[in-house]
Amino acid sequence: MGEENIRFLTIWIILGNIFGTFSSVPEATTTTVFVTTPPVPTTAEWITDFSDIVSKFSLRTAEIPDDDMCYIVAGRPETIKECEFNAETQSFIVIHGWTVTGMFESWVPKLVSALYEREPTANVIVVDWLTRANQHYPTSAAYTKLVGRDVAKFVTWLQKELQLPWERIHLLGYSLGAHVAGIAGDLTDHKISRITGLDPAGPTFEHADDQSTLSRNDAQFVDVLHTNTRGSPDRSIGIQRPVGHIDIYPNGGTFQPGCDIQNTLLGIALEGIKGLQNMDQLVKCSHERSIHLFIDSLLNTQQQSMAYRCGTKEAFNKGLLVTTSTRSAPPAAPRCTSRPVK
Incomplete structure (x- = not known):
């Protein structure tokens, strides 16, 4: 087995542990948590x-x-x-x-x-x-x-x-x-x-x-x-x-963009042991x-980055934005309201 394959195998093992830990978070919401919260102020x-x-x-x-x-x-x-x-x-x-x-x-x-x-x-x-x-x-x-x-x-x-x-x-x-x-x-x-x-x-x-x-x-x-x-x-x-x-x-x-598992794994693998310190990037x-x-x-x-108003998530996915632009919009989004992200 080549050195690069060994790196990927090691990473996949650690990755399984990380995702196993994180994926248990929502399930753990049913667990009793002992935190003393003061009463609502009166x-x-x-x-x-x-x-x-x-x-x-x-x-x-x-x-x-x-x-x-x-x-x-x-x-x-x-x-x-x-x-x-x-x-x-x-x-x-x-x-x-x-x-x-x-x-x-x-x-x-x-x-x-x-x-x-x-x-x-x-x-x-x-x-x-x-x-x-x-x-x-x-x-x-x-x-x-x-x-x-x-x-x-x-x-x-x-x-x-x-x-x-x-x-x-x-x-x-x-x-x-x-x-x-x-x-x-x-x-x-x-x-x-x-x-x-x-x-x-x-x-x-x-x-x-x-x-x-x-x-x-x-x-x-x-x-x-x-x-x-x-x-x-x-x-x-x-x-x-x-x-x-x-x-x-x-x-x-x-x-x-750039946060998919394949690209992140490749970057971590190329860094060798040092890359293992960045495994949490796969999750966050x-x-x-x-x-x-x-x-x-x-x-x-x-x-400035621009945000474009959209009626629904489905409309966004189809490139259907609403109202009329107050500034020049990109060709793929001709009907939109633009707003600087500040």
């Missing part, structure tokens, strides 16, 4: 009790986007000054999703850098809920309510402490983090300006109520990118139903593409 005082906050909030810098150098702690105003928070500009709060490794994924510093390149004077805060995100998927999914409460408390405290305009607060959540952002927005006593959902997680959320998921009621403007909706409802990695004011489904939203390639498309929209200001 008074206004709960949001000022910071003693139960577990999540950490790091103000990252453009110079060191890949490390947590300074934490802002709710209830401790001195940490705002220590971290050199700029109260006169835009604030972005980035929320990661489920993690197998228990560590931040490589996209986090890339998004931080892109946000600073677009808004050099901004504050980019990364939410660290790794200890809760590094659990069996149904457990981490259940924890989104607690993490959402943490974020709601933090944002409300920071806003009141500095009298920040709510219009300058923008939450960005990926996968489970998108639902964390939605829950936080639902709990604040004033609507957050904007929430961006980057392929919100599907399993256990496809049929959940608005209080448990990201929804258009959670902010003044909710925009969502769906990039991995392949499979039956509640079994696809990303949520299938629209949950925002604008829901964009790049390439139809089911899966993304299309899922994570939502982040990289958003990063592109931040950096590629000269040639």
Whole structure:
């Protein structure tokens, strides 16, 4: 057996284990998950009790986007000054999703850098809920309510402490983090300006109520990118139903170009042992593409990506788009409404 064949055989064995693990996630939703969730708040005082906050909030810098150098702690105003928070500009709060490794994924510093390149004077805060995100998927999914409460408390405290305009607060959540952002927005006593959902997680959320998921009621403007909706409802990695004011489904939203198994396996095989470290890309390639498309929209200001309005998924598949274009449309889509993806 040749060396390349051995590589492929090894990869297929590992691949089977990975897909076996992930495919069991939706089935596990019927398993009893022991997560203590506080009762629904009935008074206004709960949001000022910071003693139960577990999540950490790091103000990252453009110079060191890949490390947590300074934490802002709710209830401790001195940490705002220590971290050199700029109260006169835009604030972005980035929320990661489920993690197998228990560590931040490589996209986090890339998004931080892109946000600073677009808004050099901004504050980019990364939410660290790794200890809760590094659990069996149904457990981490259940924890989104607690993490959402943490974020709601933090944002409300920071806003009141500095009298920040709510219009300058923008939450960005990926996968489970998108639902964390939605829950936080639902709990604040004033609507957050904007929430961006980057392929919100599907399993256990496809049929959940608005209080448990990201929804258009959670902010003044909710925009969502769906990039991995392949499979039956509640079994696809990303949520299938629209949950925002604008829901964009790049390439139809089911899966993304270059993420097919054959191409990914070939790339991993050619890298040898090093390639085994990237096996998770087989599962999350299309899922994570939502982040990289958003990063592109931040950096590629000269040639913005365009979204075209379509009545139904079936109409999209047939190339039948609706209304009249306000800008030049590609030849394959002559009847559409175009909108910059920002």
